[in-house]
Amino acid sequence: MKKEKGNLKERIFSYACILPGLLGVLAFFVVPFAIVVYYSTINNPILHEYVGLVNYKALLQNTAFKQATWNSAYFSLIAVPLSVILSIILALMLERKIPYKSALRTFFLSPLMVPTASVVIVWQVLFHNHGTINQIGEIFGFEGVDWIKSPHGQIIIIAMFLWKNLGYNMILFMSALAGVPKDILEVADLEGAGKLYQFFRIKLRYLSPTIVFVLILSIINSFKIFREVYLLTGDHPVSKMYMLQHFMNNTFKSLDYQKLSAAAVLFALVMIVVLAILLTTDRIFGKDLED
Amino acid sequence: MDKRKKEKTLNTIVFIFAVAAALLFIMPTIFTVVNSFMTTSEIKANYGTLIGSASEKKDTFVSKNVNLKFIPDKVTFSQYEGVLFRSPDYLLKFWNSVLLTVPITLFQVVIAVLSSYGFSRHPSKPKAIIFFVYVILMIMPYQVTLVPNYLVADKFGLLDTRWSIILPGIFSPFSVYLISKVMRRIPISYVEAAKLDGASEFQILTKIFVPLCKSAIISVTMLVFIDYWNMVEQPLIMLKDTTMHPLSVFLSQINTGDIGLAFAVGVVYMVPTVLMFLYGEDDLVEGITYAGGIKG
Numbered sequence: 284m285k286k287e288k289g290n291l292k293e294r295i296f297s298y299a300c301i302l303p304g305l306l307g308v309l310a311f312f313v314v315p316f317a318i319v320v321y322y323s324t325i326n327n328p329i330l331h332e333y334v335g336l337v338n339y340k341a342l343l344q345n346t347a348f349k350q351a352t353w354n355s356a357y358f359s360l361i362a363v364p365l366s367v368i369l370s371i372i373l374a375l376m377l378e379r380k381i382p383y384k385s386a387l388r389t390f391f392l393s394p395l396m397v398p399t400a401s402v403v404i405v406w407q408v409l410f411h412n413h414g415t416i417n418q419i420g421e422i423f424g425f426e427g428v429d430w431i432k433s434p435h436g437q438i439i440i441i442a443m444f445l446w447k448n449l450g451y452n453m454i455l456f457m458s459a460l461a462g463v464p465k466d467i468l469e470v471a472d473l474e475g476a477g478k479l480y481q482f483f484r485i486k487l488r489y490l491s492p493t494i495v496f497v498l499i500l501s502i503i504n505s506f507k508i509f510r511e512v513y514l515l516t517g518d519h520p521v522s523k524m525y526m527l528q529h530f531m532n533n534t535f536k537s538l539d540y541q542k543l544s545a546a547a548v549l550f551a552l553v554m555i556v557v558l559a560i561l562l563t564t565d566r567i568f569g570k571d572l573e574d
Numbered sequence: 575m576d577k578r579k580k581e582k583t584l585n586t587i588v589f590i591f592a593v594a595a596a597l598l599f600i601m602p603t604i605f606t607v608v609n610s611f612m613t614t615s616e617i618k619a620n621y622g623t624l625i626g627s628a629s630e631k632k633d634t635f636v637s638k639n640v641n642l643k644f645i646p647d648k649v650t651f652s653q654y655e656g657v658l659f660r661s662p663d664y665l666l667k668f669w670n671s672v673l674l675t676v677p678i679t680l681f682q683v684v685i686a687v688l689s690s691y692g693f694s695r696h697p698s699k700p701k702a703i704i705f706f707v708y709v710i711l712m713i714m715p716y717q718v719t720l721v722p723n724y725l726v727a728d729k730f731g732l733l734d735t736r737w738s739i740i741l742p743g744i745f746s747p748f749s750v751y752l753i754s755k756v757m758r759r760i761p762i763s764y765v766e767a768a769k770l771d772g773a774s775e776f777q778i779l780t781k782i783f784v785p786l787c788k789s790a791i792i793s794v795t796m797l798v799f800i801d802y803w804n805m806v807e808q809p810l811i812m813l814k815d816t817t818m819h820p821l822s823v824f825l826s827q828i829n830t831g832d833i834g835l836a837f838a839v840g841v842v843y844m845v846p847t848v849l850m851f852l853y854g855e856d857d858l859v860e861g862i863t864y865a866g867g868i869k870g
Contacts, residue, residue: 294698296775299692300688300691301693301701304685304689304745307741307744310745311726312723312742313707318725373592376591380585381589383593387596388859391595392855393603393851394603395800395851396796396850396851398840398844400823400825401839404606404840506716507807509716509806510822513806514822514826528717531720543721547718547722551718555710557713558709
């Protein structure tokens with residue numbers, strides 16, 4: 284982009300526009316986070332003695348923390364890739380010449396704008412011990428499970444996650460698919476390349492920046508799944524549904540600042556590593572595309 | 575033309591699949607709406623086992639199974655009457671949601687428009703660093719950010735007031751990220767032309783940048799609104815006083831109590847966001863599309 288010439292007054296104005304937001308971010312996130320890092324290395328809020336990594340060690344040996352981390356990670360590891368794959372499939376479906384495209388798009392996008400709390404009762408009815416899913420299952424000779432209380436409970440929240448997020452991701456992939464150069468596809472067609480070949484060797488390469496973006500968004504959203512779990516099961520879910528937010532809530536209640544701070548710092552580090560990996564991947568694929 | 579015929583059959587199959595999938599997506603919403611027109615006793619007969627039939631009187635029939643029922647025996651507005659006139663609790667909680675969500679959305683978007691303008695004009699090293707900090711903050715889940723937010727709220731005595739949720743919400747950097755991605759694509763020639771016409775910096779913002787980013791701003795507004803309308807994490811931690819809780823948190827307890835009204839409350843709660851969606855769907859889609867791709 285061409286560099287903009289500008290006098291000092293304009294520069295000052297542009298910084299003045301950033302300032303209010305920046306002050307808020309500093310006051311509510313950055314500065315207190317520095318205090319959180321400090322809290323994670325002292326023994327208690329009264330003595331303020333530096334203890335190094337003791338809080339972290341204690342945290343990593345905490346069973347509830349380990350359980351919560353595993354459950355949250357397990358959920359994200361399944362739900363995030365699924366949401367990427369399924370939303371690409373939806374976008375490919377709507378790319379074809381089929382009728383009522385815009386109505387279909389509206390339907391797929393609608394869960395985004397419906398509050399989860401409004402429809403949570405439908406999910407409860409679907410997955411209840413004597414609920415719809417089990418009754419359908421019984422017809423085919425399956426034995427009913429109390430899904431919400433069973434070890435398979437994560438299936439429900441994965442379904443809710445996909446229901447809510449696929450539409451948004453689908454829109455992103457639809458616009459990426461529209462950006463694939465038509466002439467390349469025509470040449471491939473003429474040379475007799477099959478649809479699958481065209482997808483994996485041509486389209487997928489043009490989708491890759493969007494895939495990274497969708498991955499980042501989906502990871503962010505996957506940590507919000509606590510909402511659905513809370514709405515479904517309240518404060519005390521079965522151990523398979525005990526997410527990191529449950530652990531944090533309980534630690535807030537016991538006012539254990541050291542444990543809380545160590546957990547927050549650890550989690551932040553993990554997120555930064557994930558972001559770094561994704562951005563590096565994006566850079567590599569981005570270069571690939573420019574060749 | 576064999577190939578064209580094959581293509582046509584494939585399209586038909588895809589269409590059938592797409593319709594089936596679309597019905598799955600819309601179904602929970604439709605069920606909630608349809609069931610909201612049933613009588614309370616019909617709801618209790620169908621879904622009574624959800625709350626455990628032990629508490630029910632013997633003379634009312636409660637089905638062992640919970641069936642999603644699609645067509646009400648009798649269409650009534652009795653649930654809505656119950657929600658709107660007989661149980662002030664729901665309206666109060668709804669109002670709590672409004673008191674939290676509206677100021678957060680409004681101020682977050684105003685601050686984001688201002689910040690994005692600042693970031694997209696005269697790019698510089700310090701700005702790039704600040705923006706990167708915003709991106710890192712954006713990916714942080716509530717499990718991380720609620721801890722510093724809580725410390726600040728505790729320090730300034732904001733705990734158990736709405737400010738403990740509203741203030742951090744206003745400065746959440748998600749919308750800055752999305753809006754500045756769109757603003758950065760505005761060609762510099764527009765700015766130069768405006769300057770030649772004697773426009774001030776503030777006028778360039780309000781007369782050029784804001785109108786050009788209209789759909790991005792509308793779509794961000796909708797996304798922020800629905801995100802906070804859905805909030806659960808913050809009130810559980812910041813507000814011990816449950817009378818201030820928004821309806822989104824309160825609805826999780828409804829099936830243990832007033833199951834006969836649950837569907838109507840759900841519908842009332844989705845009215846603002848669904849209206850927004852129906853009114854602004856094209857802007858929402860356009861805004862999401864613009865934001866696609868990690869590089870601005």
